[in-house]
Amino acid sequence: MTTAIAIRPYTSSDRASVREICCETGDRGNPVDSLYSDREMVADIVTRYYTDFEPESCFVAASRGVVVGYLTAAMNTRKYALTMAARIFVPAIAAALRRGTLFTGESRRMFRAGFRNLAGHSKRIKPALDRFPAHIHIDILKDARGQGTGSRLLAVFMGHAASRGVKGVHATVRADHPEGRRFFERNRFAEVGAYEVAMPVSGGIEDVTIIVYARGTVLR
Numbered sequence: 001m002t003t004a005i006a007i008r009p010y011t012s013s014d015r016a017s018v019r020e021i022c023c024e025t026g027d028r029g030n031p032v033d034s035l036y037s038d039r040e041m042v043a044d045i046v047t048r049y050y051t052d053f054e055p056e057s058c059f060v061a062a063s064r065g066v067v068v069g070y071l072t073a074a075m076n077t078r079k080y081a082l083t084m085a086a087r088i089f090v091p092a093i094a095a096a097l098r099r100g101t102l103f104t105g106e107s108r109r110m111f112r113a114g115f116r117n118l119a120g121h122s123k124r125i126k127p128a129l130d131r132f133p134a135h136i137h138i139d140i141l142k143d144a145r146g147q148g149t150g151s152r153l154l155a156v157f158m159g160h161a162a163s164r165g166v167k168g169v170h171a172t173v174r175a176d177h178p179e180g181r182r183f184f185e186r187n188r189f190a191e192v193g194a195y196e197v198a199m200p201v202s203g204g205i206e207d208v209t210i211i212v213y214a215r216g217t218v219l220r
Helices: 012-025 039-053 077-099 105-124 126-131 149-163 178-186
Strands: 005-009 059-063 066-074 134-140 168-174 190-201 204-216
Touching (some): 012 039, 012 059, 012 134, 039 066, 039 105, 059 149, 066 077, 077 105, 105 190, 126 204, 134 149, 149 168, 149 178
Parallel strands (some): 134 168
């Protein structure tokens, strides 16, 4: 992709594109299907809080009007965790039940992992939350990578967060995702912690190491 990529605020018309990009890139830049085949469930869990409850903190990258990447964010991670528990998980389960995907083995693994992770989320990253209360997710389609798109999304968001008085931002990256780790390190994020997270895999759940990166919104 060689056409110019524009960065702009998210709008409600971008919702379907964000959900699709999430599913195309959610497994360390690759499609999520090998982890979980119900894409609607994945998109609900990964993107719905941001698009439906805090859209003003989200930005997209677009080429010729087509969304090719996004940055979603929560300015207050503690509020995010409470909303996920109260407003996201139950409707996602109900929707999966209507689709007939709830009682598969992979669904049971995903729910077990999801509830286990949600219960410990704020506790795991508490040291980061005091100084870096906001968090972000960035996903870019493969053809739009390598052009500085992620860094541009990040720069726009950091200015947005600073203008709203948010003093710091954190992000989480799997330890076995070197490209993601290099991205944050290039953008002057520092490693501030690590923890184990439950991930559903074929045949069960495995623990994966997650690295927490963080940065102040105003660099000195």
